[in-house]
Amino acid sequence: MQTVALLTISNVFMTMAWYGHLKFKEYPLFTVIFVSWGIAFVEYCFQVPANRIGHAQFTAAQLKTIQEVITLVVFSVFSVVYLKEALKWNYIVGFALMIGAVFFIFKEW
Known part of the structure; x- marks a missing residue:
């Protein structure tokens, strides 16, 4: 659980x-890179x-x-809350397919 919290x-x-x-396009590129x-x-x-802990x-x-x-x-919440972008159905389907990969990686074969 500590690993998940830190990640x-x-x-x-x-x-x-x-x-x-x-959201800060008026600032020079160099400034936003530095920040x-x-x-x-x-x-x-x-x-x-x-x-280190998780390994x-x-x-x-x-x-x-x-x-x-x-x-x-995190990105889904960020894009909706901070950037005020819609979370479209096709994004959700795409994310779900990626999360489906978790099954194959964590399954003991």
């Missing part, structure tokens, strides 16, 4: 770093420990899969 916090920061600047780097540094302060329980592929699912959830 979730990490993804909130990374989503802000990658997409938060879209995004600062936010990404904070993201790494959560992501690196999450993977005791999960494989690297499983950690990446967990991170991607969290990313989809």
Whole structure:
């Protein structure tokens, strides 16, 4: 659970770093790159420990899969709440198909 919590916090920061600047198009590109780097540094302060801790329980592929699912959830909320973009049905279907991959990665074969 600690791994999931740390990855979730990490993804909130990374989503802000990658997409938060879209509401600040009046600022020079150099400025938003610099601010995004600062936010990404904070993201790494959560992501690196999450993977270190998680690797005791999960494989690297499983950690990446967990991170991607969290990313989809965080990004969906971010795009609707912060960017005020609609979450269209085809986005949901596409995300669901990606989440279906979780079954294959975590299933003991």
